[in-house]
Amino acid sequence: MRLEYKDYVRNVVKSYLGRLNKKAIFIKHYNTLNITLDEMLPEEDNNHFFLFHEFEINSMKEAYEPFLGWIKVCYDKFYKDIYSPEEFVAECGVYILHRQVLYDYIKYGKCSRHEEVLMSEYFYEQEKMLESIYAVFRYVAKNHSVIMIMSKLHMVSYSTLRMIHYIIDKVDEIHFIFTYNDIFFVRDSLKNNWNRLIERGENENMILEWGKVENQQSVELEDRVIFDMSRIKEVILKAWNMYYTFALEDADYYLEMIYDKINKSDSKVSPEDKMEIYIVYALTNVGLSNSSKVLFICENMCSLLQQSSNLYYEYMYNYISAMGHLLLIDSELSDKYCRRCREIAAEMGDELLDFKIDVMKCMADFGSFGETFKCDKFFSVMPEIVEKTKKYHYDNFLAYLYVYAMRMIRKVSSL
Numbered sequence: 001m002r003l004e005y006k007d008y009v010r011n012v013v014k015s016y017l018g019r020l021n022k023k024a025i026f027i028k029h030y031n032t033l034n035i036t037l038d039e040m041l042p043e044e045d046n047n048h049f050f051l052f053h054e055f056e057i058n059s060m061k062e063a064y065e066p067f068l069g070w071i072k073v074c075y076d077k078f079y080k081d082i083y084s085p086e087e088f089v090a091e092c093g094v095y096i097l098h099r100q101v102l103y104d105y106i107k108y109g110k111c112s113r114h115e116e117v118l119m120s121e122y123f124y125e126q127e128k129m130l131e132s133i134y135a136v137f138r139y140v141a142k143n144h145s146v147i148m149i150m151s152k153l154h155m156v157s158y159s160t161l162r163m164i165h166y167i168i169d170k171v172d173e174i175h176f177i178f179t180y181n182d183i184f185f186v187r188d189s190l191k192n193n194w195n196r197l198i199e200r201g202e203n204e205n206m207i208l209e210w211g212k213v214e215n216q217q218s219v220e221l222e223d224r225v226i227f228d229m230s231r232i233k234e235v236i237l238k239a240w241n242m243y244y245t246f247a248l249e250d251a252d253y254y255l256e257m258i259y260d261k262i263n264k265s266d267s268k269v270s271p272e273d274k275m276e277i278y279i280v281y282a283l284t285n286v287g288l289s290n291s292s293k294v295l296f297i298c299e300n301m302c303s304l305l306q307q308s309s310n311l312y313y314e315y316m317y318n319y320i321s322a323m324g325h326l327l328l329i330d331s332e333l334s335d336k337y338c339r340r341c342r343e344i345a346a347e348m349g350d351e352l353l354d355f356k357i358d359v360m361k362c363m364a365d366f367g368s369f370g371e372t373f374k375c376d377k378f379f380s381v382m383p384e385i386v387e388k389t390k391k392y393h394y395d396n397f398l399a400y401l402y403v404y405a406m407r408m409i410r411k412v413s414s415l
């Protein structure tokens with residue numbers, strides 16, 4: 001059976017590569033057979049650039065897996081002798097707020113970001129992240145016919161499905177080859193996007209079928225994530241990468257399971273690792289505007305702080321609690337937590353942490369949950385806030401100041 005499957009796939013791929021008359025092809029099957037890239041390709045092919053990935057069962061996926069890893073592959077293969085990672089993402093036209101996120105991933109496998117995400121912009125930046133990731137592959141595809149091959153697509157994550165939907169709508173030199181098991185159970189949170197992708201494949205005659213369902217019965221197979229708690233730092237890294245790339249639904253899905261595991265009495269996870277998980281889990285739900293979940297997580301953070309004298313963790317507890325109450329439009333309680341943040345920042349001698357409270361309070365004054373350009377009010381800000389904004393290079397926040405506090409900025413600029 002494996003040999004038959006391999007031969008079938010190889011012939012299908014050969015035919016598709018000869019024409020590339022469709023954006024994608026889907027090879028549907030009803031078993032768990034594996035196939036490698038070498039087995040899939042009919043012969044040595046120098047006309048296309050192949051990117052191959054096989055999803056693993058029972059594993060925590062990466063954000064947008066495998067697209068971020070493929071960005072590094074493209075950079076290493078074609079551009080590392082021409083551009084630095086910073087120059088490369090700029091050359092690709094990546095959205096400016098996402099450049100550090102992607103070039104840090106290329107360099108370290110770890111995403112980071114200098115300027116905090118503004119509470120009003122999570123959804124906007126999530127959409128822009130799709131554009132940023134696509135911008136890299138669009139740039140590569142200017143000089144190379146890119147073939148993205150994903151085996152065992154039925155184990156895909158939410159963020160990856162969204163990325164596939166985004167790219168598959170584009171007219172470019174990027175094409176997909178998918179294989180998937182049609183009897184595999186796709187979890188409920190993925191079903192809408194999964195069904196939409198498969199329906200598109202059916203409507204555009206992209207789906208090819210191999211084999212048949214034995215006894216006409218569907219066997220429910222499910223991708224049940226198994227966490228190795230001895231590798232908790234890897235979990236934390238993946239979760240932060242999801243947060244910084246706005247794969248928030250994925251982060252929430254995995255962190256909910258991890259959160260339950262580490263709160264059991266027999267958990268051997270260190271207090272520091274627990275706090276890291278609480279922080280990224282709570283921030284993820286700030287991004288998802290889930291205030292009740294944010295504040296529930298903060299309760300556990302508070303309990304854990306009783307075992308620690310780490311001022312930064314205490315700051316983050318108060319900082320996130322303030323955002324949770326802002327989501328509830330509870331400015332009085334939010335102010336209480338902001339005041340404590342300022343006290344901690346002063347104790348730590350960290351002016352940037354204090355400035356982050358200025359940003360949060362300004363955004364609350366500006367009505368950070370409304371539509372920015374529909375606001376017809378102007379607000380005054382202290383000149384030193386404008387100067388701090390420039391000092392810390394919070395350029396996105398500075399744009400908000402120009403929109404909402406333009407009168408004051410004009411006065412400052414004229415000084």
